[in-house]
Amino acid sequence: MTSAGGQQASADSLPTTVTVDLGARSYDIQIGDGLLNGAGKLIAPFLGPDRRAIIISDDTVAPLYADALVHSLQAEGAAASVVRVPVGEDSKSFARLEQVLEELIHAGVERGTPLIALGGGVVGDLTGFTASTLLRGVPFIQVPTTLLAQVDSSVGGKTGINSRHGKNLIGAFYQPQIVIADTETLKTLSARHLRAGYAEVVKYGLIDDAGFFGWLEDNGAAVVAGDPEALQYTIATCCRAKARIVSVDEREHGKRALLNLGHTFAHAFEAEAGYGEALLHGEAVAIGMVLAFQLSAKLDLCATSDVERIQAHLIQTGLPTSAADLPDIRFDAPRLIEHMRHDKKVEDGWPKFILARGIGESFVAGDASAVVAEEVLRDFLRTG
C-alpha cells in the first residue's frame, strides 16, 4: 500500500481519531479494527443519570453485533436494550418512526438516555431522527457497520426518513455525540455492499482530493478486498474530508452541497429502481458521478479523459457506470427528469448540480446546466 500526499496508513492497529469541529456540538469519530468490544467505555461518558442506553438495529445486524455492544455497555455498569427494525429502506418511514418513538416513550426513556444506531445508513438515519425528536432531543451515538455509513452517512448529522414523494425529504440536522467505526464489522458485509460503499469513497477523491483519487487507483482493490489497514486509512481520509466540509457548512447553505456530487442523478435512478437491492445507493452514486463528469465535459468544464479515468476506476472495482450494467432495470427519461426536478435541493424549479473542472475540482453550479443535464441523461439511457 502506498501513501498519498505524505500521509501514511497506520502501521499498527491503533484506532484513528478524527474530530468534527462544530463548536459546542463537536465530536470524535473513532476508527479501528475490533472497536466494538470496547465500545461501552467510549459510550460511558454520554450516559445519563439512568445509566441506560437503547440500541436500535436491524434484523441483519442485531444478531451479529448487538450482544457484543450490550456486553461492552454492561461492563461499564450500564443497562442496554435493543429495538429491532426490519432491514431496508422501508424502515425510513413515518409509520416506523412513530412505532419506534412510541415504543421508546413507553419504555420510559429519559432526556439523558442515549440512542445508539448499530447498522448501516437506514438505521443511522432513522435512529438519528428519532433521537432528535424524542423529548425534543436525546443523546445520539453512531456505530456504523457498513462502509457507506462509516465513510459518509454516520458523519455530519444528516438524519431523516423518506416522504411518499422522495427520499430524505423529512428529517433534521442532528449531530451524534461520538461515531465508533469498527472496520471488523465490515467482514460480514457482502462484497456488493462493500463496493457500493466504495463509490462514496471515490466521491471524496473527486470532490477536492486528486491525490487521494490517485491513491485509490493504486489501492482500491485492497480496500474492496477488505484489507483492514487500507480500510482504516480510507475511512479516516473520508471522515477527515467530510469533517472539514461539515465544520464550515453544517446546514448545507454552500460548500456542503459538494457532498452531493452525483447524487441528483443518483436519487432519480434510485427512485425509479425502488430503493432496494435492484440498485444500491452507492451503485446509483457511481453512475451519478460519471454523469456529473459527463455533464461537466459536455459543458467544456473538464476533459473527456477525466470521465474515462473515473469510469475505468469504478469498473475496475466492480461498480456500474452505464445503463448496460443495469440490464434488469427499465429507466424512462421523462420520469427520471421529473424526479430530478423534485430533488430537495431545488430552488426555483431545478436542483443545483455539482460540476467539476477536473478530478478533485468540483464546485456547486447554478441551474443553467439543467437542459444539458437532460441531454446527458438521454445519452446515458440510449447506450443501455
Add this chain to the structure above:
Amino acid sequence: MTSAGGQQASADSLPTTVTVDLGARSYDIQIGDGLLNGAGKLIAPFLGPDRRAIIISDDTVAPLYADALVHSLQAEGAAASVVRVPVGEDSKSFARLEQVLEELIHAGVERGTPLIALGGGVVGDLTGFTASTLLRGVPFIQVPTTLLAQVDSSVGGKTGINSRHGKNLIGAFYQPQIVIADTETLKTLSARHLRAGYAEVVKYGLIDDAGFFGWLEDNGAAVVAGDPEALQYTIATCCRAKARIVSVDEREHGKRALLNLGHTFAHAFEAEAGYGEALLHGEAVAIGMVLAFQLSAKLDLCATSDVERIQAHLIQTGLPTSAADLPDIRFDAPRLIEHMRHDKKVEDGWPKFILARGIGESFVAGDASAVVAEEVLRDFLRTG
C-alpha cells in the same frame, strides 16, 4: 393603569419590539394593535427565491384572519397559500404531521419557503415542528392569535406533537425568524380562552418578578377585559421575561425549567381531562401554580399567605384554583401521580418540581419533594 418598576406602558399604539438574543438564531417579537395588515412587510425579509409562503391555520382562525395575512403578503409581491387543520389538540398528532408534511412536499415547498403559523398554541407547535423537519428545516414564522400563544408558546422555539403516552413528548427546539403578535386578534378570542392565557401571564410574575405580579393585581382586570394598552404592556413584559430565560438556556438544561412552574401538576390534570374544552391548558396551569406554591408552603419554603394571595388573584380574574371549581371532572389521585411520573422532565423516575421561596422567587428543585407532592395532590382532591 399604573406602571411597575419604573416601566411605562406605551402611551400611544406604536408596536413594541422584544428581541430574543440567541446569537445567529436571534429574532424579534413585534407586539402591537393591528399589526396583521402590515405583516407582509415584516415577513418579506424571510421569503426565499420562490417568493412564496405557506400559512398553516385552523378552521376557527383561518376564516377570521387568513385573508388579511395573504393580502399583506401579496402586497409585497409574494404568493401565499393556506393549509387548514382541524381545531384542537388532536391536530398535534403524528397523523396530522404526516399529512401536512406530505401535502407541503407535494406542493413543491423549497428550502427557502417559510411556513407561517397563524393561530394558537396547537397551530404554532404543529407548524414549528413541521418547519423543523420539512427538508431538514425551512424558515418558520409565528403569528400567534391567542393570549397564551402571544405570551408564551410562540416564543422560545419549543415545537412538537403529542405521543399516545403524553403531551409534547415528540418535537424539536426550532426558533422562528420573527413573531408577530397582533393584540387586535385577541378581540375574537372567547373570554374563557383569554383568561386561560392570563394564567401564563401570572406565571411570569410568580417566577421572578414580584413587581409585575403586583401590577397584575392592580391591572389584571383590564387585561382580561381586553384593554389594548394593558395587553400590549403585559405581552411585552412576558415576552421580555421569556426571552431573558430562553437566551441563557435555550434547551432547558437549567433555568428554562422555571417556565414549567405549575406545569408538572397541570399536565397530569390535562391528561386526565383529555386535553380539550373540559379543562384548558391555562386553567390547568392556574391550578398547578397554586399546588406548586402549596407544595412550597408545605415544605416551609414560602408563607401560606403567598398561596392565599395567588389564589385570590386567580379567583378574581375568573380562573379555577380548587377541585370545587371543576365539578364536572372526576380526578383520581393514583392516576394523576402516574401521569406525573411520566412527565418528560423525568430524571431517575420523578420529575423536577419548580418550587418557590415566595412570589417572584421560584427555583428548580430536586426530586426530594415527590412524596410531599403526592400529599398536596391528595389534599387538593379531598377538597373537591
